[in-house]
Amino acid sequence: MSDLTALDRIRGLLIPVLPEPISDPGYLDLLGEASPAGSPAQRLMRSGFLPRIYERFWRPALVGAVKGPLGPDTGQEEALVRAMLALGPADLVLDVACGPGNITRALARDIDDGLVVGIDASATMLARAVRDTAPGHIGYVRGDAVNLPFRPASFDAVSCMAALYLFDRPFEALAGMARVLRPGGRIALMTTRRLPLAGPVNDLVGAVSGIRMFGDREVTDALTRLGFSGVRQKVYGLMQFVSGRLA
Numbered sequence: 001m002s003d004l005t006a007l008d009r010i011r012g013l014l015i016p017v018l019p020e021p022i023s024d025p026g027y028l029d030l031l032g033e034a035s036p037a038g039s040p041a042q043r044l045m046r047s048g049f050l051p052r053i054y055e056r057f058w059r060p061a062l063v064g065a066v067k068g069p070l071g072p073d074t075g076q077e078e079a080l081v082r083a084m085l086a087l088g089p090a091d092l093v094l095d096v097a098c099g100p101g102n103i104t105r106a107l108a109r110d111i112d113d114g115l116v117v118g119i120d121a122s123a124t125m126l127a128r129a130v131r132d133t134a135p136g137h138i139g140y141v142r143g144d145a146v147n148l149p150f151r152p153a154s155f156d157a158v159s160c161m162a163a164l165y166l167f168d169r170p171f172e173a174l175a176g177m178a179r180v181l182r183p184g185g186r187i188a189l190m191t192t193r194r195l196p197l198a199g200p201v202n203d204l205v206g207a208v209s210g211i212r213m214f215g216d217r218e219v220t221d222a223l224t225r226l227g228f229s230g231v232r233q234k235v236y237g238l239m240q241f242v243s244g245r246l247a
């Protein structure tokens with residue numbers, strides 16, 4: 001079960017909400033019966049089945065294929081994200097669209113008296129996250145990544161891995177991530193990129209699955225516009241890793 005102390009600390013970071021979030025499932029539930037609108041890909045994330053196979057089979061196979069043969073494996077990817085975020089032991093970290101908490105737990109290895117908060121809309125993913133997370137300095141929230149429920153300038157670092165392409169309003173979500181970061185805060189993203197010279201294929205993927213393929217400068221330019229400096233991008237196959245620091 002997620003540590004109640006971590007949930008209590010998270011309550012202090014939330015924009016006041018009514019009704020009070022319930023914590024019975026082991027995470028703070030801000031959505032109740034409501035769920036953000038869902039594409040086929042998002043509905044899959046809410047199924048009871050996917051969280052059971054996600055971390056061991058689904059993610060390595062699918063994300064691995066999209067990253068291509070030269071892309072980092074899961075361990076290298078986690079190391080890359082931790083390096084991009086340059087975490088300190090007392091940092092407050094937000095993992096947006098945390099799924100079953102795989103990246104959340106990887107980030108928590110750098111944290112001592114800080115806190116890592118995972119937020120996701122899927123109750124089934126979060127149930128798995130709570131099940132697989134030892135009590136300590138990690139806690140989970142069920143909420144909408146496009147409308148983050150945290151007070152401005154709450155976090156030292158924000159990650160959003162393998163999820164921006166699922167959001168119906170990804171640039172609004174990025175603006176929200178910038179809003180909850182403190183000045184000097186770091187961001188690390190992993191998302192899709194468009195198959196070069198294959199516009200119609202990219203559009204078809206989007207239409208059928210709800211997965212958005214981002215142009216090579218779309219995400220980096222968005223971060224620059226939001227006030228990030230030192231924006232960097234690494235490209236592997238049809239995935240891009242993007243990082244930056246809020247001025």
Ligand SMILES: C[S@@+](CC[C@H](N)C(=O)[O-])C[C@H]1O[C@@H](n2cnc3c(N)ncnc32)[C@H](O)[C@@H]1O
Binds near residue numbers: 042045103144146168
């Ligand atoms: C592919 S998983 C990524 C999990 C993890 N971040 C990783 O890197 O493996 C995508 C997650 O995004 C979540 N998600 C999609 N749209 C969301 C939204 N609007 N708000 C919160 N979570 C969302 C899904 O529920 C799912 O758990």
